[in-house]
Amino acid sequence: MATEARSTLARMLAEVTPGDLTMSFFTNGGAEANENAIKLARWYTGRHKVIARYRSYHGATAGAMTLTGDPRRWPAEPGIPGVVRMLDPYTYRCPAGHPDPCPVCTGAPHLEEILQYEGPNTVAAVILETITGTNGIIVPPDGYLQSIRDVCDRHGIVLICDEVMAGFGRTGKWFGVDNWDVVPDILTVAKGINSGYVPLGAMVVREPIAEWVRDKYFAGGLTYSGHPLACASAIASIEAFKEEGIVEHSGAMGDVFAERLHGLADRHPSIGDVRGLGCFWGIELVKNRETREPLVPFNATGEAFAPVARLAKAALDRGLYLMTHWNVVMVCPPLTVTPEEIDEGIAILDEALAVADEHTA
Numbered sequence: 001m002a003t004e005a006r007s008t009l010a011r012m013l014a015e016v017t018p019g020d021l022t023m024s025f026f027t028n029g030g031a032e033a034n035e036n037a038i039k040l041a042r043w044y045t046g047r048h049k050v051i052a053r054y055r056s057y058h059g060a061t062a063g064a065m066t067l068t069g070d071p072r073r074w075p076a077e078p079g080i081p082g083v084v085r086m087l088d089p090y091t092y093r094c095p096a097g098h099p100d101p102c103p104v105c106t107g108a109p110h111l112e113e114i115l116q117y118e119g120p121n122t123v124a125a126v127i128l129e130t131i132t133g134t135n136g137i138i139v140p141p142d143g144y145l146q147s148i149r150d151v152c153d154r155h156g157i158v159l160i161c162d163e164v165m166a167g168f169g170r171t172g173k174w175f176g177v178d179n180w181d182v183v184p185d186i187l188t189v190a191k192g193i194n195s196g197y198v199p200l201g202a203m204v205v206r207e208p209i210a211e212w213v214r215d216k217y218f219a220g221g222l223t224y225s226g227h228p229l230a231c232a233s234a235i236a237s238i239e240a241f242k243e244e245g246i247v248e249h250s251g252a253m254g255d256v257f258a259e260r261l262h263g264l265a266d267r268h269p270s271i272g273d274v275r276g277l278g279c280f281w282g283i284e285l286v287k288n289r290e291t292r293e294p295l296v297p298f299n300a301t302g303e304a305f306a307p308v309a310r311l312a313k314a315a316l317d318r319g320l321y322l323m324t325h326w327n328v329v330m331v332c333p334p335l336t337v338t339p340e341e342i343d344e345g346i347a348i349l350d351e352a353l354a355v356a357d358e359h360t361a
């Protein structure tokens with residue numbers, strides 16, 4: 001059965017997503033959107049490999065967990081077959097040592113080299129978080145996404161952008177890809193699609209793939225996929241986004257964050273890097289700005305994580321909840337945050353960072 005809410009939401013998504021992303025398939029959340037994206041990419045191309053990055057999280061179901069590069073994957077290994085790893089455009093800690101031009105951070109040379117070894121005709125898809133979320137709010141350098149797009153086009157590979165975190169205004173644009181005018185073949189979304197009121201996700205597909213799949217049976221639906229209640233909440237949320245100018249507001253708050261967070265970096269030696277867009281920022285903490293040694297090591301837990309745990313406690317004691325991931329503090333407030341609220345949070349962070357500064361050399 002068709003439902004009014006589902007088709008209205010699909011039409012709205014076609015309007016707010018860029019280019020010819022026109023067809024939506026609804027899911028219960030983000031992981032399931034990614035599962036269906038790789039399922040569709042494999043079916044469409046007749047190939048099986050999927051290239052994913054290390055500093056990534058794509059969800060906790062079997063396939064999405066295998067796509068995930070961070071240690072949350074380890075207990076679920078070996079996972080699904082065919083996932084190949086590529087490095088991240090992490091300019092602050094470039095895995096290639098960041099020569100100029102950098103083969104990893106510019107995108108194409110690194111991906112081309114991997115394809116040479118893997119065989120481009122075996123690769124169905126490249127999946128990446130447009131702007132990396134929990135793995136450190138990594139904003140790719142200008143040109144990176146376009147160059148990945150070009151390589152995918154050259155080899156008939158489906159580009160999947162996971163915007164479960166970055167989508168729906170988080171970066172000051174409707175979608176993260178809009179910051180670089182790149183259109184992926186499949187965009188996966190959840191969370192902000194309906195401001196999280198009830199479970200909902202989607203994969204939005206570009207016209208050539210939509211055209212190909214339209215008369216086929218795509219075996220991806222679950223009992224509750226595209227539930228009318230979830231779709232109705234997304235319609236209401238997107239309407240509110242438009243009426244209240246939420247996306248534009250998020251972009252404007254990005255200027256406030258840039259100014260305030262760089263101000264904090266001027267005062268606190270524990271801040272090694274500040275990066276972000278809109279209401280999507282990360283503060284990377286270090287022991288030493290020169291060596292960039294992280295304040296706590298990769299995958300730190302227990303005593304090794306204590307410096308960041310103490311910082312988070314100091315903030316919470318003052319009324320500010322911090323989401324942290326190893327040595328990165330995420331600054332990702334609701335998109336309705338006001339400059340006054342930002343100042344209130346920054347003032348608390350300013351005090352709490354003294355705890356992190358004690359661990360610097």
Ligand SMILES: Cc1ncc(COP(=O)(O)O)c(C=O)c1O
Pocket residue numbers: 028029030031032057058059060129133134162163164165190191201
């Ligand atoms: C970038 C990204 N992709 C996928 C997911 C998985 O989404 P869900 O938890 O809705 O399955 C998440 C969840 O945090 C995410 O941040």
